Amino acid sequence: xxxxxxxxxxxxxxxxxxxxxxxxxxxxxxxxxxxxxxxxxxxxxxxxxxxxxxxxxxxxxxxxxxxxxxxxxxxxxxxxxxxxxxxxxxxxxxxxxxxxxxxxxxxxxxxxxxxxxxxxxxxxxxxxxxxxxxxxxxxxxxxxxxxxxxxxxxxxxxxxxxxxxxxxxxxxxxxxxxxxxxxxxxxxxxxxxxxxxxxxxxxxxxxxxxxxxxxxxxxxxxx
Amino acid sequence: xxxxxxxxxxxxxxxxxxxxxxxxxxxxxxxxxxxxxxxxxxxxxxxxxxxxxxxxxxxxxxxxxxxxxxxxxxxxxxxxxxxxxxxxxxxxxxxxxxxxxxxxxxxxxxxxxxxxxxxxxxxxxxxxxxxxxxxxxxxxxxxxxxxxxxxxxxxxxxxxxxxxxxxxxxxxxxxxxxxxxxxxxxxxxxxxxxxxxxxxxxxxxxxxxxxxxxxxxxxxxxxxxxxxxxxxxxxxxxxxxxxxxxxxxxxxxxxxxxxxxxxxxxxxxxxxxxxxxxxxxxxxxxxxxxxxxxxx
Numbered sequence: 001x002x003x004x005x006x007x008x009x010x011x012x013x014x015x016x017x018x019x020x021x022x023x024x025x026x027x028x029x030x031x032x033x034x035x036x037x038x039x040x041x042x043x044x045x046x047x048x049x050x051x052x053x054x055x056x057x058x059x060x061x062x063x064x065x066x067x068x069x070x071x072x073x074x075x076x077x078x079x080x081x082x083x084x085x086x087x088x089x090x091x092x093x094x095x096x097x098x099x100x101x102x103x104x105x106x107x108x109x110x111x112x113x114x115x116x117x118x119x120x121x122x123x124x125x126x127x128x129x130x131x132x133x134x135x136x137x138x139x140x141x142x143x144x145x146x147x148x149x150x151x152x153x154x155x156x157x158x159x160x161x162x163x164x165x166x167x168x169x170x171x172x173x174x175x176x177x178x179x180x181x182x183x184x185x186x187x188x189x190x191x192x193x194x195x196x197x198x199x200x201x202x203x204x205x206x207x208x209x210x211x212x213x214x215x216x217x218x219x220x221x222x223x
Numbered sequence: 224x225x226x227x228x229x230x231x232x233x234x235x236x237x238x239x240x241x242x243x244x245x246x247x248x249x250x251x252x253x254x255x256x257x258x259x260x261x262x263x264x265x266x267x268x269x270x271x272x273x274x275x276x277x278x279x280x281x282x283x284x285x286x287x288x289x290x291x292x293x294x295x296x297x298x299x300x301x302x303x304x305x306x307x308x309x310x311x312x313x314x315x316x317x318x319x320x321x322x323x324x325x326x327x328x329x330x331x332x333x334x335x336x337x338x339x340x341x342x343x344x345x346x347x348x349x350x351x352x353x354x355x356x357x358x359x360x361x362x363x364x365x366x367x368x369x370x371x372x373x374x375x376x377x378x379x380x381x382x383x384x385x386x387x388x389x390x391x392x393x394x395x396x397x398x399x400x401x402x403x404x405x406x407x408x409x410x411x412x413x414x415x416x417x418x419x420x421x422x423x424x425x426x427x428x429x430x431x432x433x434x435x436x437x438x439x440x441x442x443x444x445x446x447x448x449x450x451x452x453x454x455x456x457x458x459x460x461x462x463x464x465x466x467x468x469x470x471x472x473x474x475x476x477x478x479x480x481x482x483x484x485x486x487x488x489x490x491x492x493x494x495x496x497x498x499x500x501x502x503x504x505x506x507x508x509x510x511x512x513x514x515x516x517x518x519x
Contacts, residue, residue: 004326008312011319082314090276091310096300096327220292221277 001097002105009079009109016078017113020071024117027063028124034060035132064121064145065186068152071117075110076159084163084218093219103215107160107208114156118149143197144188150200151185157207158182164214166221174210181207225252226285227374227406228273233282235268242268244431246282250423255400255407257417257438260427261516266410267307270378273408274304286374300328303372307379309360313352317345317362321369330371339365339395357388364392368399375400377409381416389416396420414509418442426515433515438508445511448478448487450501458496465490468514477504479514 083089130138158178165171228250235243242265250256258266271277275292284291287298325331339361393416411417426434453474468479
């Protein structure tokens with residue numbers, strides 16, 4: 001039964017997964033290109049002044065910043081809008097599988113692809129930057145990117161939660177709250193500004209439970 | 224007698240709006256039970272309660288002995304459900320949807336599905352979203368048949384179907400259900416189709432149950448009488464015992480009743496209305512339905 005649920009989610013997600021995978025590779029290629037440009041044409045001093053001192057490197061890995069966010073939103077829309085359209089979710093809820101298993105497997109499958117992208121971006125970036133910069137810089141850049149990845153995860157969970165919520169009034173309230181929670185992850189403008197990453201991790205870790213809550217409300221016909 | 228479905232004092236409100244009031248019904252194993260009623264009379268609400276998509280304000284529904292709002296996956300496996308509007312995963316193709324459902328049901332009978340689909344003349348990779356409502360209805364029916372459920376619940380199966388597909392739907396359903404001794408619970412507002420398949424029926428009116436009886440009893444026992452009397456226009460009161468419904472057109476009065484001509488005449492006489500000549504006009508089931516529920 002689990003295989004069947006994953007099969008259904010794959011049918012919905014496959015084209016988006018392929019497109020996002022392409023975008024992820026392109027964004028890493030762009031980052032490699034930009035770093036090569038600074039190293040080859042700007043020289044060591046310029047590198048230190050602008051890339052490190054003025055956080056120029058962060059500006060050039062903007063794709064790493066927004067890609068998980070876009071992916072989270074796109075995956076949630078693709079997976080759950082068709083289910084909510086005409087209340088099609090009732091078809092899934094009538095399947096001989098528990099509500100909890102159904103929601104965990106559906107969201108788990110979507111999140112798995114997002115996680116693969118995040119891991120790919122993280123290690124890709126590590127590889128690209130560590131070829132040119134010292135370990136301290138690599139560490140700082142990667143620590144800076146972690147909240148962005150958490151932001152992408154938060155976007156996926158919150159968007160899924162909002163789409164699965166059966167009433168528009170609650171959707172709007174949740175959307176306002178979700179904006180605040182996601183935005184928390186994108187406040188840093190220079191390297192490694194977050195001293196309490198665990199708070200952000202904790203917030204994102206709680207988010208999947210909201211999907212269970214919205215799913216349960218739909219199941220019970222909440223209006 | 225084993226009851227597959229049993230509802231006791233089912234009452235439901237949407238906010239302040241009362242939709243169902245003290246609905247009681249029992250569906251016996253192997254019977255075809257139809258809920259008839261005009262739109263907005265609570266048919267879909269009843270199905271949603273039965274399938275656990277709504278929790279009733281009060282009362283209780285049991286399906287295979289389990290409370291309807293907490294049906295176990297094993298019990299859901301025994302129920303083939305057709306949602307209003309022939310709801311289907313429209314992002315899937317004919318082949319994909321069969322692949323998907325087959326993994327949930329141990330007694331999956333793929334032949335039933337492909338037999339029905341074969342008649343549509345569509346390719347396996349045809350997307351459900353690109354089908355007409357009629358074609359989609361065949362896909363959904365095929366999936367339910369392949370599931371081989373003990374109980375079929377069909378919510379307004381006739382909605383959106385042209386006469387051809389309606390006839391086809393009924394034909395397949397009739398054959399399948401009779402052959403396999405299945406229990407069916409269906410709702411519809413198209414009476415002439417239901418007439419062919421339903422054993423027992425309830426007719427729902429606004430916030431109340433109008434009638435609960437086998438369809439044959441309704442066809443044989445419900446009468447329409449006509450007479451002319453200008454003085455009686457507006458003077459006849461509807462009551463549950465004798466006069467079920469009354470319509471006026473100029474001096475022509477049409478009465479609906481489960482009583483005989485003689486009883487109706489006597490009833491009118493006790494209310495000061497003398498009728499010399501009263502004619503019984505034969506009715507189709509659809510006319511009987513309109514007689515019961517009213518034209519508006």
